[in-house]
Amino acid sequence: MIIGVFSMLIPIALVVLVVLGIRKISSASSKNQGAGSLRNFFQYALLLALMVIVANGLAGLLGRLINPSAMVLADDASLARNLSFVIVGLPLLAGIGLWTRKGFQADAHRAKEPMAALFVTVATLISLIIGLSSTIELLRNIASANAFDGQTFSNALIWTGMWIALWVIGNRTILARNLQVSFLLGSLVGYIASIVGLVGVISATITQLTGMNSDVLVTSSSHDIVNSLVVVLVGGLVWMQYWYRTTRKSERNNLWNAYVLIAGVGGGLVMSVVAASITLYQTAVWFIGEPSAVLARDHFSGVPSSTGVVIVGLLAWWYHKSLLAGSTSRTEVNRIYDYIISGIGLIASAVGLSMILIAMLEATIQSTLIVGGSAINSFLSAATLIVVGGPVWVIYWRNIQSLVKQSPEVELASITRRIYLFLLFGIGGIAAIISLIVGVYQLFNDFLTGEFGSSTLRDLRYVIGVLVSTAIIASYHWSIYRHERTVDVSFGSPSKSVVLIGPADKQIAHEIREATGARVTLWTRADGEGLSWSVSDVVAAITSSSDDQLVIVLDAAGLKVIPLVRK
Amino acid sequence: MSDHKANKVLLIVVAAIAVVALIVSVALNKPAKQLDRTTPEGAVQAYLAAVVAGDFETAGKWLDPKGNCRVVDLDRAYFANDVKISLKSSSESSNSAVVKIGIENSSGDPFGGSFTEDHTIRLVKAANGWLISGMPWPMYECGGVK
16 A cells, blocks of 8 residues: 555656756746746646545545445545545645745736636636536435435535635636636536536426326336436536626627537527437328337337427527627628538538438339338438428528628638638539449449349449539539639738727727727726727727727827837 | 527526426326236336335246246346336237336436336246246346355
C-alpha cells in the first residue's frame, strides 16, 4: 500500500517540480512570454488534476461515513486511496490555489489570459456534469423511496459544491467575455438534459394515458413520469442559471448566434422532422406496408417517444427562433444555418429518390429473396424521406435564392454559399462518376464472362439509383455555380475596427456593431459626465470614413474622428 | 415576439406539461394487473413477480420438477434491480404453452435510458395448473450445483 501511495505521489511531485522550475526560469526573465504561458499551462493543469483528485477523495470518504452499514466487506484499498487523495491533494490544492490567487492579484492581465478561462471552462464543465448526474440519481432514489445511497449523496454534494465554488471564483476573477464558451457549454448541458427529461415526461404521460403499458406483468422500476420530471427539474435549473440568467443577456456575437441557430433552432427543427418522419413511416407501414409486429401496441410502441420529440423539438425551435426576432442583420452564421438545413433536406430527398429507383428495379426483376427485404417497406421509407426532406429543401432553398435576388453582391460572395455549391456538385459529381465506372465494369464483366442477363440488371440497381440521383444534384448545382464563378468570394468581410472614447454606455458598442458590422471597443472617459452618445452620429461617422481603423472621441464639442494607419 | 414574452410562454408550456404529467402520474398509476394464476400468463407473472421481489423459494415452486432448473440456480442468477417486464404474446396447446416477454432494463445513464430484451418461457401442464420448463429468465445455466 505504501508503495502504491508513493507511486501516486511521484508524478504529482514531478509536476510540482516542473511548475516551480518553470516559475524560476520565467521570473528570471519576466519578459519571456513563452515560458510564462508554459508555466501557466502546467499550473492550471495541476490545479485541475488536484481538483478532480480531492473531489473524488472527499466524496469517497463522505460516502463511507454516511452509511457504513451498507458495506458488507470493508474495502481498505479504496479507503487508503481516498485518504491519500485528501491528505496529499487538499494541501497541494490549497497551496497552488493561493499561489494562483496571488498571481491574479499581482498581475491584473492574468484575468484576461485565455488559459485561465480554459481552466475555469474545463473544471466547471467536469463538476457540472458529475454534479448534475449525481443529483438526478439522488433525487430519483428519494422519489422512488429506494434505499438511501450515501455514495450518491456525497457525490452530488461534493461535485455540486465544487461547481458552485468554481462558478463564483470564475465570475469574480475571469473576464466575462472569456467565459462565454463556458456559459454556452453549460447552457448546452442544461438544454440537452431538459429536452431529454421533457421528452421522457411527455412519452410516459402518453403511454399512461393511452394504456400502452397495460401489458406490464411485473415492474420493480420507479415511476417513469417522476423519473423524467427529476431530469427536467435538475436540467432546467442548470439551463436557467447558464442560459436564462447569464448567456441570454450576454453579447450577441457570432458564437452566441451559432449556439442559438445551430443547437437551438437547427437542433429543434432536425429533432422534430426526424421524429415526425419515423412516425409517418411507422403509420404508413402499418396501413400499407408489411409490419413485423402483429399487435398495433407493439408496432406503435415508439410513437409516445417520437410525439414527445416532435413537441419538444418544435418548442426548442420556436423559442430560439423568437430570440432572433429582433436581429435585423444577416451574418455568416445565418447563412451556415440556412445551407446546412437546406443540404440535409436535399440529401434526404436524394437518398429517397435513389431508394425508389432501386425498389422499382427490384420490383421489375424477378427476386431471388426467400426471407425479408420487403419492397413495399423500402418504397415507404423512400417516400417518407422525399415527403419530409423535399419540403424542407424547397422552403430553405427558395428563401436562400430570394435573398440572393435581394442582395446578390453580398450573398453570392459568401464563402458558405460557394462551399455548399462546391460540395454538392463536387461530391455529387464524384459519386456519379464512381457509380458509372462500377456500372460499366459490371456490364463488361458479365458480358465477357457470358453471364449477361436479368441478374446483370439486378446487380446494377444500386449503381443506377445512385447515378441518377447524384447526377441530377450535381448538374443542378453546376448550372448555378456556372453563373456565379466570376464572383469573388470574400473570406469574411474586412470589418472596420473602431475605438470609442467617451462616457460609459452599456449598449453603445453593441448597437454600433449591429449597425455597421465594425469591431467596436469602448474606452470610458474619467471626465465623461454630462456627455451622451448619439448612435446615428457615430454610425454616420464610421460609414462616411474610408479608413479601416478609427478612434472616435466624444467631448463637449462633439465627435472627433481620428483615422489610424494599419501596419 | 420579444425575449421576455418568449421566456414567459416557454415557462407556461413547460409548467403545463409538468402539471398534466403529475396529475396523470397520481391518478392513473396502478400496479400491474394480476392475471389468473391457472393460465400460462398468470403462472409466468407469479414466477417473475417472485423473482423480482427476491422471493426465490416461491419462484422455485413454479418450476417444473422434471426440468433441470432448481431454486439454487435462481440464487446464482444475476439480474438488474430496476426492471419492467411486459407480456408480448402467448400461445397454448393441450399440454404445453409458450409465453413471450419483453424485459426492459435500465441502461444506467442519468437520463433514464433503457433497453429491452425479449425472452421466451415454455410451460407444461401439471395437475393443478401450469409449470415453467426449460431455462427461464434470469437463469442462463442450470444444474451446475449438485
